[in-house]
Amino acid sequence: MDNKLILMIPGPTPVPEQALLALAKHPIGHRSSEFTPIMGEVFQNLKWIHQTQNDVLVLASSGTGAMEAGIINFLSPGDRVLVGSNGKFGERWGEVCQAYGLNADIITAEWGKPLDTEQFREKLEADKEKQIKAVIVTHSETSTGVLNDLETINRHVKAHGEALIMVDAVTSLGAVNLPIDEWGIDVVASGSQKGYMIPPGLAFVSVSAKAWEAYKTAKLPKYYLDLGKYRKDAAKNSFPFTPPVNLIVALQATLQMMQKEGLENIFARHQRLKNATREAVKALSLPLFAPDSAASPAITAVAPVQVDSEQIRKVLKKKYDIAMAGGQDHLKGKIFRIGHLGFVSDRDILTAIASLESALLELGYDAFTPGAGVAAAAKVFNS
Amino acid sequence: MDNKLILMIPGPTPVPEQALLALAKHPIGHRSSEFTPIMGEVFQNLKWIHQTQNDVLVLASSGTGAMEAGIINFLSPGDRVLVGSNGKFGERWGEVCQAYGLNADIITAEWGKPLDTEQFREKLEADKEKQIKAVIVTHSETSTGVLNDLETINRHVKAHGEALIMVDAVTSLGAVNLPIDEWGIDVVASGSQKGYMIPPGLAFVSVSAKAWEAYKTAKLPKYYLDLGKYRKDAAKNSFPFTPPVNLIVALQATLQMMQKEGLENIFARHQRLKNATREAVKALSLPLFAPDSAASPAITAVAPVQVDSEQIRKVLKKKYDIAMAGGQDHLKGKIFRIGHLGFVSDRDILTAIASLESALLELGYDAFTPGAGVAAAAKVFNS
Known part of the structure; x- marks a missing residue:
């Protein structure tokens, strides 16, 4: 039947009426007195859903853009990274590393099986010279429905002490517990058309103080995805580049729903x-x-x-x-x-x-x- | 009065009811049989409004993301480029060139005045060894309301014969004549919240065959903004990364309005x-x-x-x-x-x-x- 479709795909996910109606409102200026308090509320609620006091930045991009930003803002060409790959998205982060000339050590598992956390432990323990700069893991692998054991992998990263941990949480954020501050997760990327219950077009990156330290010396080129620019403007509840205001007003509505639940x-x-x-x-x-x-x-x-x-x-x-x-x-x-x-x-x-x-x-x-x-x-x- | 605001800023611009109502429709899957024909129509109408047979690619980003993509996909570190700068956006493209290690020669004019086309002619004529790889110009400078004389600058670029011409048409596309094929403009970037009459969140890049030739040897790193990926999928009316489907359905509506006008x-x-x-x-x-x-x-x-x-x-x-x-x-x-x-x-x-x-x-x-x-x-x- 026409107009009867229910989405049960991993994204876009269904959008509640409150958000659809918010989308249909006339846009407002992104540097206006109307927008600033909305953005203030949205930034606060994003921290809440991320369980963090870290910066949570908002990009106009797909989840891939956010994850790429999460990788390239804190690393330099030739940096050694460990990448977990047991599905399409794990593979993608390997490709991003390759595109930017990182020295990526890929830990694979069969599609449909979880990553072997012991392989992370071994590689991290063997790295006495602390050359591994980051460990990149897909939390919920959308292509296979596998949830990787992030908590254990992260424990090994913490034992290493130097490496940053970067997480694709595109289909886990807002669906499964990911206590960023409690676990000390440095970078977490996600996208609007998933647990956030709004259409695609916004993406999110949470960044720890340790990652911001790495940002200072990171040498990969960037401009649109330069998170430092977003951080600076987020402090004023603003954006370096025009944000998708209608999607943000819809996000305001769904974050309120989530808080209520x-x-x-x-x-x-x-x-x-x-x-x-x-x-x-x-x-x-x-x-x-x-x-x-x-x-x-x-x-x-x-x-x-x-x-x-x-x-x-x-x-x-x-x-x-x-x-x-x-x-x-x-x-x-x-x-x-x-x-x-x-x-x-x-x-x-x-x-x-x-x-x-x-x-x-x-x-x-x-x-x-x-x-x-x-x-x-x-x-x-x-x- | 509440809900009475009229936007007369340079973007976001007012959005017609057809587009607002389209935004409020339940999202559909971006790899579905419903979406493919919509995207086919949108790609066709984008070519129409761009007056081109070149690829017109669609990104989830602001106009800046599209312009950055237009610059970095066709150049390599150290390449010499001429950048026109007579306002905030001209300055920005200079910053992008700097971020990517391009050798940018900035031609400035006072804010509020147009770029001096003669300076472009002189630099281009002096470049006997054809080291200038690209000329980057802001057509309508949003920060000052100046329309630069793109037609004349482009004529000098054509006389040079080698350099690509890359245009920020963010506030000119759909407002003033920019006959891409007739003039032979290689790269044109624009954004949804301007002449397109929909909210921010989508951006567009038109790419000529000559630019695609340069793409083959261009060495700047990229992934999310890698236009080759978008081109490959656009051939199937699809996307490499999840597109903002609601904005695209709204764009379908406004492009139909524009065709009618x-x-x-x-x-x-x-x-x-x-x-x-x-x-x-x-x-x-x-x-x-x-x-x-x-x-x-x-x-x-x-x-x-x-x-x-x-x-x-x-x-x-x-x-x-x-x-x-x-x-x-x-x-x-x-x-x-x-x-x-x-x-x-x-x-x-x-x-x-x-x-x-x-x-x-x-x-x-x-x-x-x-x-x-x-x-x-x-x-x-x-x-």
């Missing part, structure tokens, strides 16, 4: 959505791509064998107006991904699983008892 | 708005900051002497809900700027001038006959 409740909700989705998928005898022990609360990847994942997506889209994501790169056609990030309720999971069951029946897949998926999800919601 | 009519309207504004300001005996011969059709800067420009802005904002821009950097407090770019009609100029007259009276400025400004504007509209 509370961080603990937001994390618990995502945990519940993940559990319900995974239990339902198991009840349908469909293989999960990531193990339970490393499952992202933002996205669940499913790797069906007896039925074609692209066919499932087609039926869901055409008949039930639900958009789910396919696999990327070599996983194309091998997995489909259910996004449950941001403005997603228990009801949305019931809707998705009920529709998935119906689609599976249409495709002749009969390795499950009709209703079993919904029952398994409902059981999670009532436990 | 027609390029010639759009340019004529801006010319008329400029003329009416300038005639009115003259009738109020207020000094214009830029000469008639180099006046931007997007913005008129006024440099009052007997009355304080910041006071004028304050009264206009507070009493008449009209936002005009102040001066930047050393022009702060010396000028105010009337934006008449994008979704601006003859009526808006009458409104602005009538309100300006009333504000001047309040401030005790009596060097004009009340009504004279509006009469002068009306005369232009009826000539």
